[in-house]
Each structure stands twice: as C-alpha cells, then as structure tokens.
C-alpha cells in the first residue's frame with residue numbers, strides 16, 4: 106500500500122479525500138455522464154473501481170438487480186486474480202475469509218466393482234507455484250463487495266446504481282454521443298423509462314449482453330452446450346474428502362465436482378447433467394435420473410433453492426462411513442462398507458458429521 110505521497114496521512118489511508126465529481130455527486134442518475142457501465146459483475150465493478158480514482162471523470166455503473174449480489178455464480182478465484190485484488194488493497198482480507206485450494210482428489214469407479222468409487226489420486230493444486238498468492242474459494246458477492254468498498258472510498262465516492270435495466274443505445278453526434286435507454290426495475294418508479302447520454306458506454310452485462318446486441322456485435326469464439334446442476338450444500342457426511350476439492354466419477358457415467366466452500370461447513374456440488382440444445386435452455390441429452398452417481402443422496406433435509414445454472418443452498422445427508430478398527434471405509438449408496446477406500450489417512454474424526462439444520 107502506498108500513501109504519504111502529498112504529506113502525512115494520519116487517517117485510514119484506504120479512504121481518500123473526496124474530490125472533483127465526488128464532492129457533489131448526485132444520488133440520482135444524471136442526464137449526462139462521461140462513462141456509463143452496464144452490469145455490476147466482476148468486469149463492471151473492476152472497471153468502475155479503476156475509474157473511481159479519476160476525480161474529473163463522471164462514471165456511473167447501473168445494474169438491473171435491486172441490490173448487491175447475495176449468493177451465487179463464481180466462487181473459484183485463481184491465484185493470479187488475487188494479484189489484481191492486491192492492486193486494489195483487499196487481497197489479505199479476502200484471503201482471510203476464503204477457503205484455500207491446496208490439492209485435489211480424484212475418485213473413480215473401483216476397478217474391482219464399478220458400482221463403487223475409490224480414491225484414484227491426490228495431486229497438488231499448483232505444483233509450479235504460479236503466484237505468491239493462493240488459489241481461493243470465496244463467494245463472488247464478497248469480491249464485488251470489496252470492489253464496491255474501494256470505489257466508495259475513492260475520490261469520486263462512487264456506488265452502484267441498482268434497479269436500472271439497460272434496454273438499448275444509439276450512437277449519434279455531440280459531446281455525449283451515446284443515447285442510452287434504461288428502465289427502472291424496482292422502487293416507486295418501476296417500469297418507467299429514462300434516457301442517459303454518455304461519452305462512453307461499457308457493456309459489462311454478462312454472457313447474453315444487450316449492449317453487445319445493441320451495437321450489432323455477436324460473440325466470437327466457442328460455446329459449450331453442457332448443463333451442470335449447482336448447489337451449495339450443508340451435508341451430514343463423513344465422506345473422507347469432503348473438505349478437499351474432488352472430481353468424482355461414477356461407473357454409470359455421472360460425475361460430480363465437489364468444492365469445499367469458505368467458512369468450514371458448506372461445500373459446492375456441480376453435477377453433470379449432460380449436453381443441452383445449442384439455444385441453451387433445452388432438456389439434457391441424458392436426464393439426471395439416468396446418470397447414477399455413487400454419491401447419490403439418501404436424504405435431504407432442506408433445499409431452499411437449486412439451479413441448473415447457478416448455485417443455491419441445500420442441506421442434505423450424504424452416504425456415511427463406518428469405522429472399523431483404526432481405519433474408516435466409505436460406503437456408497439449400496440450401503441456396504443467399501444474396503445478399497447480404507448485408509449488410516451481418512452479418520453472419521455476429520456469428517457465428523459455436523460447436525461443438519463432443519
């Protein structure tokens with residue numbers, strides 16, 4: 106962190122004095138702005154945080170949601186991305202609340218009995234040491250919170266303008282050549298249109314970008330047409346690798362990616378649902394029920410929300426292990442102890458089940 110550039114700073118050096126357009130920044134969206142950013146995902150928030158350092162530039166960032174992202178979307182943060190967080194001064198704080206990925210386990214069908222799974226390998230996550238920072242798991246919402254804090258403490262005192270949906274834009278002439286049509290998505294003015302003129306518009310509105318469509322562009326590159334069910338799960342289990350990132354493959358062709366979440370209790374489960382139609386929302390080529398998994402869930406105490414595209418929170422009971430002598434054996438959904446998984450390195454105490462919340 107660098108400060109004392111222009112004399113002694115005795116307060117919090119993260120909070121910079123308000124200046125320029127930050128001194129009398131209006132609460133409402135003005136009619137004219139220098140830069141209008143559409144979308145408060147990582148791309149939009151990083152751009153806004155960077156621009157918030159320039160007191161002479163009027164930047165606004167609009168978002169159709171009524172408020173901050175609460176749950177969902179990305180959780181895996183590559184180590185090189187944490188270097189970017191360091192540039193904004195919040196790497197240490199986000200590392201402290203994150204789960205660190207240090208290794209990955211691979212579970213495959215047991216060669217002796219394909220109805221069961223066995224751990225096939227355990228590999229270090231970053232054998233080459235790509236960065237001084239770790240590979241993290243932390244809710245995307247927290248990343249966005251830190252960028253929001255940065256811009257709120259920057260000279261322009263910026264905060265996202267929630268509850269505005271981008272509809273269209275036209276490019277003309279003049280000092281503010283881009284005419285943008287927005288609609289209020291919440292509050293007393295819900296449904297009402299408004300127009301903002303901008304010098305520049307940044308389309309950070311995600312994969313199905315309306316800004317991109319408005320300027321006549323299409324996405325270049327490859328797209329995968331594959332569906333994954335995603336859940337954040339609070340489980341009762343003693344699956345030995347529940348606190349390790351795992352790729353789990355069943356003999357019937359189903360696969361699960363298991364990623365422990367920050368905070369020590371939840372984990373995220375991606376379940377392979379198969380190929381979907383190129384339009385993106387069609388049925389899976391192979392229905393989930395036919396893609397049996399060795400980590401099938403015998404009981405589920407609470408499932409407030411799940412999705413095929415974004416994560417919710419579930420609470421469930423997974424297959425349990427039995428303890429025999431000094432070793433622990435993993436039981437698959439068939440319910441019998443699995444000797445191939447017996448290992449002194451998998452003590453039951455390490456994965457002791459916690460009571461499920463109702």
Ligand SMILES: Cc1cc2nc3c(=O)[nH]c(=O)nc-3n(C[C@H](O)[C@H](O)[C@H](O)COP(=O)(O)OP(=O)(O)OC[C@H]3O[C@@H](n4cnc5c(N)ncnc54)[C@H](O)[C@@H]3O)c2cc1C
Pocket residue numbers: 143144145146147148149167168169170177178179180181182245269270271272309310311312314315335414415416
């Ligand atoms: C379930 C899931 C898990 C993922 N896991 C990972 C992971 O572990 N690691 C990783 O690196 N990536 C992951 N990703 C991908 C990651 O979330 C995206 O790459 C990233 O969010 C893209 O950022 P973005 O800012 O471009 O767009 P987005 O994050 O999609 O943000 C776009 C924003 O624009 C807003 N918006 C859209 N249209 C409009 C409009 N017309 N008007 C106003 N606002 C609008 C949206 O509400 C949204 O807030 C995951 C994605 C999903 C869905």
